[in-house]
Amino acid sequence: xxxxxxxxxxxxxxxxxxxxxxxxxxxxxxxxxxxxxxxxxxxxxxxxxxxxxxxxxxxxxxxxxxxxxxxxxxxxxxxxxxxxxxxxxxxxxxxxxxxxxxxxxxxxxxxxxxxxxxxxxxxxxxxxxxxxxxxxxxxxxxxxxxxxxxxxxxxxxxxxxxxxx
Numbered sequence: 001x002x003x004x005x006x007x008x009x010x011x012x013x014x015x016x017x018x019x020x021x022x023x024x025x026x027x028x029x030x031x032x033x034x035x036x037x038x039x040x041x042x043x044x045x046x047x048x049x050x051x052x053x054x055x056x057x058x059x060x061x062x063x064x065x066x067x068x069x070x071x072x073x074x075x076x077x078x079x080x081x082x083x084x085x086x087x088x089x090x091x092x093x094x095x096x097x098x099x100x101x102x103x104x105x106x107x108x109x110x111x112x113x114x115x116x117x118x119x120x121x122x123x124x125x126x127x128x129x130x131x132x133x134x135x136x137x138x139x140x141x142x143x144x145x146x147x148x149x150x151x152x153x154x155x156x157x158x159x160x161x162x163x164x165x
Contacts, residue, residue, distance in 0.1 A: 037062075037143040040103040040127040041089050047145065048085045048109075064128055064144035086110045090162030099134035102146075103127040104165030109150065110157035120157050123150035124165035 034049040035058070036042035043062060050059035056076040060068055069075040090106030109121045129143040153160060 040092055040105045040125070040143070043127060043143055043145070044087060044089070044105065044107065044125055048087050051079055051082065052084050054079075062145050064146050065141070067144070067146045081113045081115070083112045083114045083116075085112070086157065088157075088162060090164065092165075096131070099131045101129045101131060106162035106165050107150075108157060108160045108162045118157070120153050120155060120160055121150040122153050122160060122163065123148065126165075 034046050036046050047059050047062045050056070050062070056072075056079065060072055060075065063069070086109070088108050092103045092105045095102045095104070103126070105125045105127055107121075107123060107125060109123075110118050111121070112118045125148050126146040127143060128146045130141055135141060
């Protein structure tokens with residue numbers, strides 16, 4: 001009976017061999033993942049990380065239930081010509097009340113398109129989270145995007161500051 005050529009590998013080494021075999025990549029390529037909802041800024045960074053990597057289902061999942069664009073396919077097509085997105089933030093503070101916490105997060109976004117041109121947008125993301133102490137029944141509902149209001153500007157990304165919401 002032939003022996004499997006990797007039978008003497010340690011568990012971490014075996015995992016790397018299997019990962020490379022499944023993904024078709026070499027060990028020098030790094031697979032990364034970002035999904036951080038610990039602050040409004042991290043939430044939006046995670047959202048655009050997903051957009052930049054064309055993980056549209058992940059990006060769509062950052063919207064609060066009932067707040068997501070109605071047609072996923074149409075929403076995803078809106079990013080078809082987007083090569084990458086950079087984002088910077090203005091200041092925000094939580095606005096708690098009756099077990100709910102909201103943030104109005106000012107942003108500046110630069111969207112580089114597949115043709116190399118870029119567009120700069122300013123605006124606000126409205127973020128919501130139910131106070132953790134108020135969530136007593138599953139499923140847990142994490143922080144999420146309630147709405148976005150973005151407007152194109154003619155200013156450069158570097159020269160534009162996030163205003164107030």
